[in-house]
Amino acid sequence: MNSAALLYRYLSISLRGQLQYRASFLMAALGNLLNCVIELAGIWVLFDRFGNLSGWSFAEVAFFCGAVNATYAIGELMATGFDQFGTLYVKTGDFDRLLLRPRSTVLQLAGHELSLRRLGRLLPGLVIVIAAWAALDLPLEADRLALLAFAMAGGVAFFFALMVLQATMCFWTTESLELMNILTYGGVETASYPLPIYHRLFRRFFTFVVPLACIGYFPIVAVLGVDDPLGTSRMFQVAAPLAGFAFFGVAIGVWQLGVRRYTSTGS
Amino acid sequence: MPQIEVRGLAKTFRVAERLPGLAGAFRGLFHRRMRDVHALGGVDFDIERGELVGYIGPNGAGKSTTIKILAGILNPTAGTCRVDGLTPWRDRRRHVARIGVVFGQRTQLWWDLPVIESFDLLRDIYRIPAEAYRDNRDRLIALMDLEPLLDVPVRQLSLGQRMRSDLAAALLHGPSLLFLDEPTIGLDAVSKLAIRDFVRELNRERQVTVLLTTHDMDDIEALCERVMVIGNGRILVDGSVDGLRRRVRNERVLVVDYDSAGEAGTVDAGGDGVRLIERDASRVRIAFDPDRLPAATLIGRLLAQGTPKDLFIEHPPIEQTVAELYAEHDMRER
Numbered sequence: 001m002n003s004a005a006l007l008y009r010y011l012s013i014s015l016r017g018q019l020q021y022r023a024s025f026l027m028a029a030l031g032n033l034l035n036c037v038i039e040l041a042g043i044w045v046l047f048d049r050f051g052n053l054s055g056w057s058f059a060e061v062a063f064f065c066g067a068v069n070a071t072y073a074i075g076e077l078m079a080t081g082f083d084q085f086g087t088l089y090v091k092t093g094d095f096d097r098l099l100l101r102p103r104s105t106v107l108q109l110a111g112h113e114l115s116l117r118r119l120g121r122l123l124p125g126l127v128i129v130i131a132a133w134a135a136l137d138l139p140l141e142a143d144r145l146a147l148l149a150f151a152m153a154g155g156v157a158f159f160f161a162l163m164v165l166q167a168t169m170c171f172w173t174t175e176s177l178e179l180m181n182i183l184t185y186g187g188v189e190t191a192s193y194p195l196p197i198y199h200r201l202f203r204r205f206f207t208f209v210v211p212l213a214c215i216g217y218f219p220i221v222a223v224l225g226v227d228d229p230l231g232t233s234r235m236f237q238v239a240a241p242l243a244g245f246a247f248f249g250v251a252i253g254v255w256q257l258g259v260r261r262y263t264s265t266g267s
Numbered sequence: 268m269p270q271i272e273v274r275g276l277a278k279t280f281r282v283a284e285r286l287p288g289l290a291g292a293f294r295g296l297f298h299r300r301m302r303d304v305h306a307l308g309g310v311d312f313d314i315e316r317g318e319l320v321g322y323i324g325p326n327g328a329g330k331s332t333t334i335k336i337l338a339g340i341l342n343p344t345a346g347t348c349r350v351d352g353l354t355p356w357r358d359r360r361r362h363v364a365r366i367g368v369v370f371g372q373r374t375q376l377w378w379d380l381p382v383i384e385s386f387d388l389l390r391d392i393y394r395i396p397a398e399a400y401r402d403n404r405d406r407l408i409a410l411m412d413l414e415p416l417l418d419v420p421v422r423q424l425s426l427g428q429r430m431r432s433d434l435a436a437a438l439l440h441g442p443s444l445l446f447l448d449e450p451t452i453g454l455d456a457v458s459k460l461a462i463r464d465f466v467r468e469l470n471r472e473r474q475v476t477v478l479l480t481t482h483d484m485d486d487i488e489a490l491c492e493r494v495m496v497i498g499n500g501r502i503l504v505d506g507s508v509d510g511l512r513r514r515v516r517n518e519r520v521l522v523v524d525y526d527s528a529g530e531a532g533t534v535d536a537g538g539d540g541v542r543l544i545e546r547d548a549s550r551v552r553i554a555f556d557p558d559r560l561p562a563a564t565l566i567g568r569l570l571a572q573g574t575p576k577d578l579f580i581e582h583p584p585i586e587q588t589v590a591e592l593y594a595e596h597d598m599r600e601r
Binding site: 006010013093094096097100102 | 335338340359360361364377388
């Protein structure tokens with residue numbers, strides 16, 4: 001059985017398990033949904049007061065916000081095993097069990113759980129994107145949609161990679177570090193606003209070190225069909241999501257180092 | 268060529284020394300004194316295909332470390348190890364596809380899944396061909412009497428049921444080598460016997476090589492022809508179970524039952540290193556060394572003095588033998 005089919009098996013088992021606990025799933029999904037709605041309401045309050053944000057309209061900012069939330073939700077949905085890695089696998093020593101199976105540890109952890117409650121963030125995110133798309137009167141063209149899908153795919157790889165990095169640190173610290181939340185939750189918050197409003201150092205950091213803008217701001221500027229006040233070319237904007245995949249590759253490399261450390265310390 | 272070839276295997280862990288008290292814990296945050304713990308200090312052994320080897324030693328002696336290294340989930344500090352031509356920790360994924368591992372203390376199954384679904388998932392993980400899977404699964408279910416448990420989630424199984432399921436799960440992919448780490452720990456007598464029967468059958472009928480760690484010497488006596496004793500990270504004894512007994516003390520106990528209390532009270536076993544251990548109304552227990560005094564001679568002496576109703580010879584319990592061996596090497600739990 002190939003890896004994709006095995007992943008599917010893992011995930012369908014996880015889904016069935018979660019549907020058994022319906023109330024818990026509904027409550028958690030509702031919580032995530034409210035979170036997302038409140039975030040958007042915050043942005044709306046801002047716009048109600050100031051009219052626009054350095055020339056960006058409410059609908060445009062809502063587009064950024066919706067897209068990054070939906071992207072993050074999918075990434076988190078797929079990387080739940082990494083998110084809970086420290087407590088579930090390192091602390092208990094259960095990581096040994098994964099190492100005893102002839103499959104990649106990344107695949108086994110990706111298959112750990114498809115956390116349905118993350119749908120609470122995905123659905124409103126998508127709704128916001130669709131509403132903003134309509135409000136902005138963007139033409140429904142294949143290349144725009146394809147670019148958005150590409151940006152989101154890169155974004156999923158990016159957020160997945162953040163979870164992998166967070167899990168990797170557990171090989172040294174045992175417990176999951178809240179430190180990474182600065183980049184995950186903080187990243188979602190940051191990418192909900194257009195990049196030019198931030199300080200130059202921040203912009204550099206989120207472009208070249210942690211390529212959050214490459215899967216959010218830059219490609220979405222191209223989707224919106226506006227000129228980038230930062231002066232980047234369309235070519236760059238369209239290619240930018242590749243950075244998300246590159247970041248994923250780096251994270252997997254770091255993960256392998258962590259596994260090597262684990263297998264030499266045995267804890 | 269042996270199936271397992273271990274040479275000079277050593278493992279040193281660096282652990283932070285813990286200072287006592289809360290103040291010590293705080294100091295440890297900033298300044299750590301590291302200490303080397305030598306879990307294995309140069310271990311050599313070969314295991315041939317089809318052997319069933321017991322691996323014993325006190326807690327902390329290095330048993331689990333050895334098993335983990337052989338299973339490919341721990342890198343040694345030094346030494347080499349070949350299992351079926353592979354170096355376990357370097358070729359981990361290829362290696363683990365060929366072996367089965369059961370830890371008595373920890374299940375390899377999915378806590379929330381019914382047993383049969385765990386099996387199905389393992390089929391996919393190990394890429395077991397459909398036909399081989401069906402054959403293996405049905406045979407294991409029959410042998411381990413798992414039919415009534417198949418739809419029960421693993422978390423609801425008793426320890427004995429779980430261990431049977433775990434053993435079956437470890438064999439679905441037909442490994443030629445099985446590591447059993449304390450498979451009978453905490454089990455009741457019936458479950459222990461079932462596990463032993465199964466392991467014996469597996470080894471005899473299917474020629475599966477088994478390396479078994481245990482604290483239960485009955486496991487060793489029931490199953491193993493060869494036993495390795497490890498202490499302080501070194502192999503102390505590697506040989507037959509009888510050899511292990513002889514090495515420490517070559518002693519048998521002759522138990523003699525009499526009908527009348529009078530006979531038991533007066534019997535005299537004579538000299539040649541014979542010791543009278545116990546004497547009550549109708550029974551005497553006499554320890555002797557068969558190399559100094561053959562059993563036949565001793566029995567002859569007793570028959571000359573009376574007519575026993577029954578007599579039989581006991582091995583000293585192997586626990587005692589092993590305890591003496593540990594004492595001899597000054598091994599303590601670490």
